[in-house]
Amino acid sequence: xxxxxxxxxxxxxxxxxxxxxxxxxxxxxxxxxxxxxxxxxxxxxxxxxxxxxxxxxxxxxxxxxxxxxxxxxxxxxxxxxxxxxxxxxxxxxxxxxxxxxxxxxxxxxxxxxxxxxxxxxxxxxxxxxxxxxxxxxxxxxxxxxxxxxxxxxxxxxxxxxxxxxxxxxxxxxxxxxxxxxxxxxxxxxxxxxxxxxxxxxxxxxxxxxxxxxxxxxxxxxxxxxxxxxxxxxxxxxxxxxxxxxxxxxxxxxxxxxxxxxxxxxxxxxxxxxxxxxxxxxxxxxx
Amino acid sequence: xxxxxxxxxxxxxxxxxxxxxxxxxxxxxxxxxxxxxxxxxxxxxxxxxxxxxxxxxxxxxxxxxxxxxxxxxxxxxxxxxxxxxxxxxxxxxxxxxxxxxxxxxxxxxxxxxxxxxxxxxxxxxxxxxxxxxxxxxxxxxxxxxxxxxxxxxxxxxxxxxxxxxxxxxxxxxxxxxxxxxxxxxxxxxxxxxxxxxxxxxxxxxxxxxxxxxxxxxxxxxxxxxxxxxxxxxxxxxxxxxxxxxxxxxxxxxxxxxxxxxxxxxxxxxxxxxxxxxxxxxxxxxxxxxxxxxxxxxxxxxxxxxxxxxxxxxxxxxxxxxxxxxxxxxxxxxxxxxxxxxxxxxxxxxxxxxxxxxxxxxxxxxxxxxxxxxxxxxxxxxxxxxxxxxxxxxxxxxxxxxxxxxxxxxxxxxxxxxxxxxxxxxxxxxxxxxxxxxxxxxxxxxxxx
Numbered sequence: 001x002x003x004x005x006x007x008x009x010x011x012x013x014x015x016x017x018x019x020x021x022x023x024x025x026x027x028x029x030x031x032x033x034x035x036x037x038x039x040x041x042x043x044x045x046x047x048x049x050x051x052x053x054x055x056x057x058x059x060x061x062x063x064x065x066x067x068x069x070x071x072x073x074x075x076x077x078x079x080x081x082x083x084x085x086x087x088x089x090x091x092x093x094x095x096x097x098x099x100x101x102x103x104x105x106x107x108x109x110x111x112x113x114x115x116x117x118x119x120x121x122x123x124x125x126x127x128x129x130x131x132x133x134x135x136x137x138x139x140x141x142x143x144x145x146x147x148x149x150x151x152x153x154x155x156x157x158x159x160x161x162x163x164x165x166x167x168x169x170x171x172x173x174x175x176x177x178x179x180x181x182x183x184x185x186x187x188x189x190x191x192x193x194x195x196x197x198x199x200x201x202x203x204x205x206x207x208x209x210x211x212x213x214x215x216x217x218x219x220x221x222x223x224x225x226x227x228x229x230x231x232x233x234x235x236x237x238x239x240x241x242x243x244x245x246x247x248x249x250x251x252x253x254x255x256x257x258x259x260x261x262x263x264x265x266x267x268x269x270x271x272x273x274x275x276x277x278x279x280x281x282x283x284x285x286x
Numbered sequence: 287x288x289x290x291x292x293x294x295x296x297x298x299x300x301x302x303x304x305x306x307x308x309x310x311x312x313x314x315x316x317x318x319x320x321x322x323x324x325x326x327x328x329x330x331x332x333x334x335x336x337x338x339x340x341x342x343x344x345x346x347x348x349x350x351x352x353x354x355x356x357x358x359x360x361x362x363x364x365x366x367x368x369x370x371x372x373x374x375x376x377x378x379x380x381x382x383x384x385x386x387x388x389x390x391x392x393x394x395x396x397x398x399x400x401x402x403x404x405x406x407x408x409x410x411x412x413x414x415x416x417x418x419x420x421x422x423x424x425x426x427x428x429x430x431x432x433x434x435x436x437x438x439x440x441x442x443x444x445x446x447x448x449x450x451x452x453x454x455x456x457x458x459x460x461x462x463x464x465x466x467x468x469x470x471x472x473x474x475x476x477x478x479x480x481x482x483x484x485x486x487x488x489x490x491x492x493x494x495x496x497x498x499x500x501x502x503x504x505x506x507x508x509x510x511x512x513x514x515x516x517x518x519x520x521x522x523x524x525x526x527x528x529x530x531x532x533x534x535x536x537x538x539x540x541x542x543x544x545x546x547x548x549x550x551x552x553x554x555x556x557x558x559x560x561x562x563x564x565x566x567x568x569x570x571x572x573x574x575x576x577x578x579x580x581x582x583x584x585x586x587x588x589x590x591x592x593x594x595x596x597x598x599x600x601x602x603x604x605x606x607x608x609x610x611x612x613x614x615x616x617x618x619x620x621x622x623x624x625x626x627x628x629x630x631x632x633x634x635x636x637x638x639x640x641x642x643x644x645x646x647x648x649x650x651x652x653x654x655x656x657x658x659x660x661x662x663x664x665x666x667x668x669x670x671x672x673x674x675x676x677x678x679x680x681x682x683x684x685x686x687x688x689x690x691x692x693x694x695x696x697x698x699x700x701x702x703x704x705x706x707x708x709x710x711x712x713x714x715x716x717x718x719x720x721x722x723x724x725x726x727x728x729x730x731x732x733x734x
Contacts, residue, residue, distance in 0.1 A: 011504065044553050044581055128367075135375030144377055224371050228330070228359035240362045244335025247484070248552055248577055 035253035037061045042249050065255035069242065074230050075259065084147060085222060085234055086215045089154035094208050096201065097159055102168035102192045106178055116167070117193035121167065122160040130156075131224050137231075138225070145230070150225045158211050169203040170196055172226070205274030212267050216260075235260050307652040327621050328379040331373075331428065332365045332611070336576070340642035347637055348628050354621045365389075368481045371640045373398050378616035380623065384430070386681035387421050388688075390612050400615040402428045402626060410630045413651045417675045422612055433629040433643040434638055435610030437669045438571040438678065439497050439596040444558050444576070446590065447566060450696050459501060459599045463532070470537065470567050477539040478565035479546045480554025487688070490551045491530065491696030492680040493607065494569060497596050498529045500605040505674050518713040519733060527699055527706055540564045543700055556581035556666030561591060569596060571609065572665050573644040587659035595668050605674035607682060610648070639666075686720035687713070707733075 034048040039062045069075055104116050107272055110225075134153065135144060143149035173196065181191050197204075219236040226232045239256040244251055287533050333341045335336075338360050345356045361368045365385065372378050384390050387469045393399050405428060407410055414431070422430035448454075450471055456462040466476035481490055499508045510516045511523060536542040541549060555574050557564030559582045568574070578591055585591060595604040611630055615622050617678065628634050635647035636656040643658055646666045657663040669675075680688035694711050711733035721727045 041581060041583075044556060131371040132374045135371055135377060139375055139377045144375075220367065223361055223364055223368055228361045228368070229357050229359075235362075236359075237362070241334040241338060241360045243362075245333055245337045246552065246573055246577075248580065249335045 032254050032257060035128050035251070036065055036258055038251075039064065040251045051142050056124065063094075065251055066259075067254050068258060069255045073238065073242060075235070075238055075256070077230065078235045081232060082216060082235040082260075084151055085154075086212060088147075088151045089158075089215045090212045093155040093158040093162055093211055094152060094204060096155065097162035097166050097207065098197070098204060099192070100159070100163045101170050102188075102196055104163065104167045105171040106191070106196075107188060107265065119160050120164050123164060127157050129256075137223065145226055145232070147226065150222060153221055154215050155217070158214065162207050162211060165207060166200065166203055168201055173199055189202075202274045205271045209268060210272050213264055216264055242277060293481050293512060305704075325353065325621065326357055326623055327381060327619075328357050328359065329625075330359045330361055330365070330369060330379040330382040332361065332363070332383060332385055334362045335359060337642060337645075340638065340645075343641050344403060344629075344634055344638045346624060348634070351456055351628075352621075352624055354358045354624060359730040369393075370606045373616065376584070380617045380619065380622050381615050383613050385611055386609075387430070387677060388421055388682050389613055390422065390430050390614060393614065393616075394408060394560060398616060399429045400622075402431065402615065404623065407632070408627055408630075410627055410632075410649070413632065413649045414563045414630060415648060415650055415670075415675075417672075418648050421677055426522055429613040430494040430612035431626060431630050432610045432612055432648045433635055434642070435608050435648050435669070436548065436572045436644065437646060437665050438493050438609060439500075440569070440571065440591055440593045440665060440668075441596055442558060442568040442591055443566060444563060444590060445588075445592050447563055455599050456723075458597050461552040462597050465544070466533075466538065466567075474563075475538075475540045475565045476531055476567055477567075478549075478554045478557040478639030479534050479539045480549035480551040481534075481700065482548055482550045486693065488679065489689075490505050490570070491534065491700065492677065492688075492692050494525045494530050494533065495696075496607050496676070496679045497569075498526045499679070500521075500607060500674065500676055501596075501599045502526065502529065505605060505676060508676055508679065510725075512682050514683075514717055514721040517726040518710045518717060520726075521708075524706065525711060527710070531699070543702065551583070552577045558594060559585060568594045571644075572646060572662065573635055575644045575659075575661060579643075587661040588610065591661065593661055593664060593668075599630065603671065603673050605676065606669065606672045607676050607678060608669065609678040610700045659708065672697070683717075690720075691716035 031048045034051055035043055038048065038051070039061065041061065101118075104112060106118075135155075138144040138149050143152070177195060178191060181195055186194070215252070217236065218234070219240060223236045223237060228237055230238070239253065239260060242252045242256055324410070331338070331341060336360075345351060345358055349355055359379065365382070366389065369378070369382055373393070373396075384393075390399070402422075418432040418435070419428065422428055422432060422486070432696055451469075451474070453465060453468070456465050469476045470547045479490070481488055483489055496508070499511060499522070502525055503511075507516065511520075514521070521724050533539065533545050534543070539546050540554070551570070552574070555568045555570060555577050558566075558568055559578070577588070579585060580588075591666055595606065598604040613626065615626065630648075630649060632649050632651045635652050636644060639647045639652065639656045640658055643662060644661070646669055647656065650670060652666075653661040654666060657666060679690050682688065683692065691713050695713050698709050699706065717724075718727055
């Protein structure tokens with residue numbers, strides 16, 4: 001009884017600190033959320049915290065910002081475009097990276113370490129540097145302006161980090177497992193599908209979230225490879241156009257930000273039980 | 287169990303990829319089919335929000351008239367990146383609007399732009415003011431046209447407040463100084479100034495100083511200053527900063543220095559029409575009209591707010607500063623010629639002025655009746671009667687100075703945290719590394 005009480009007391013400061021950090025972390029987002037429900041004129045004249053003076057005075061809230069964003073801005077089309085871009089550009093690199101990671105971790109071939117070093121080295125290449133040379137190739141292959149080209153680009157940009165993280169995770173699996181599997185006559189493919197894949201689910205899920213968020217939030221890669229016309233533009237571009245040439249419509253941005261947050265939130269929440277385990281991927285090398 | 291769900295996941299994944307691949311390859315073939323017809327122009331634009339909607343309307347009218355389709359690609363603030371990459375990779379758009387003539391020079395010197403000299407033979411050429419044709423010309427070749435512009439040297443005020451206190455519109459700089467002293471005596475705050483603009487904070491101050499430079503030293507020195515033929519440590523540049531200090535100061539502007547620094551440029555104008563008014567005057571370009579109406583939707587242009595040109599030092603007509611987008615072409619085609627001619631025409635600009643409040647038509651033959659309100663019509667009249675017109679100087683300077691150190695110098699100066707000599711020396715140092723030409727580039731300034 002007393003021990004329990006003591007433990008609670010001991011943990012009190014810790015909880016307090018965690019709550020405080022959580023509060024500070026959330027504060028900007030809460031402010032954004034409240035602003036998104038305030039009329040434009042109020043946003044200019046007073047801060048979002050002033051709603052707490054009369055929190056139940058409903059006249060100070062409005063859904064006009066959401067209405068304006070959802071109607072006549074082409075946001076639905078770009079929402080679909082974003083899904084069309086993001087889903088393949090997440091699945092393709094994650095699948096390829098798992099294959100490659102297995103090969104780097106458990107298949108013996110000449111130049112394996114050199115090749116792996118090369119892949120790891122690619123992580124530090126700024127993607128802005130690749131735009132012009134890649135576009136030159138795309139122009140010859142008639143790839144620019146198509147989703148094909150964009151998926152390929154996102155795959156290329158995502159692969160080095162995904163391979164690195166997954167290889168380190170898969171490399172950490174116990175060697176005895178593979179020895180007995182190979183003794184029983186398992187091929188590499190069987191070892192990969194029956195052993196490695198089931199054991200790597202946390203890491204793969206975590207990498208899927210990383211890659212998904214990165215592609216979903218991307219503006220510049222899409223803009224460079226498929227262009228800005230509304231037919232193909234992703235959500236990020238449509239939202240950045242909402243704000244206006246002089247930034248005069250930024251109240252629309254508050255509502256649009258929450259609309260674009262929905263999908264990443266769903267993805268994150270549905271995969272989060274893997275995420276916590278998977279975030280340790282590669283942190284301890286076996 | 288786990289294995290099965292994973293296999294399922296993989297299969298779904300591949301199926302999804304296959305599905306999207308099919309749908310998108312259809313879209314791709316459609317796009318190539320359209321290009322094969324040769325009737326679609328690709329236009330990369332930096333217009334966004336309401337300006338984009340207005341631009342799209344002007345373009346739609348062109349498509350309706352000629353049957354030529356225009357694919358408008360809004361890229362918002364990423365103009366330089368997108369154009370740079372597309373031009374370098376050999377896949378430029380047909381046309382684009384560049385936010386300043388400095389970019390035009392860059393692309394033209396690299397040989398990326400198509401000459402528009404044929405435009406001089408067209409009927410609409412005579413309707414273009416020489417000042418804007420000169421701005422689109424480099425080394426005798428015309429590369430760009432300005433369909434619409436904005437006028438910057440304007441002071442906004444509330445006529446009702448002016449009538450109440452018996453204030454008259456100043457016609458010289460001296461009268462303006464007297465007027466603001468009178469306002470202070472009456473217990474009013476003369477100015478609303480807001481310098482905050484996110485990463486671009488400080489830019490409204492550069493417009494003030496450019497207006498002072500045009501007035502105190504004249505257009506010739508202004509050009510030398512922009513070209514870096516005189517150093518930032520020049521006494522005439524120093525004077526411009528000091529003049530700005532007469533306005534952006536405690537007691538002269540609402541909220542004092544702190545208020546000036548922390549108020550957003552678009553929000554500060556709202557102070558003209560609050561009850562009681564926070565200030566009597568606001569210096570800003572034509573586009574601020576939409577911000578006034580946003581803050582106070584019920585106001586009537588001409589009755590509740592009006593404009594006068596920022597006065598000159600002598601009694602002559604005020605020299606004017608403005609800005610605008612220059613339209614350039616990267617690929618030559620008969621359709622492009624038609625579109626350029628259309629943008630320069632009275633027809634297009636009349637429509638444009640109607641759908642985009644705050645944008646002034648450049649074509650001299652656009653009637654005042656084209657403007658939806660008397661204030662914009664007045665601004666257009668001021669612009670068309672200009673004797674001296676200069677493009678926004680900070681937009682012409684290299685980006686490291688004009689959209690970098692100059693902005694932060696404005697903030698430092700208003701904050702008063704550094705002596706003016708230090709601020710100017712820092713500016714000169716950044717200009718020395720940013721400019722490729724200019725007589726003052728190099729160790730000329732007397733900074734240690």
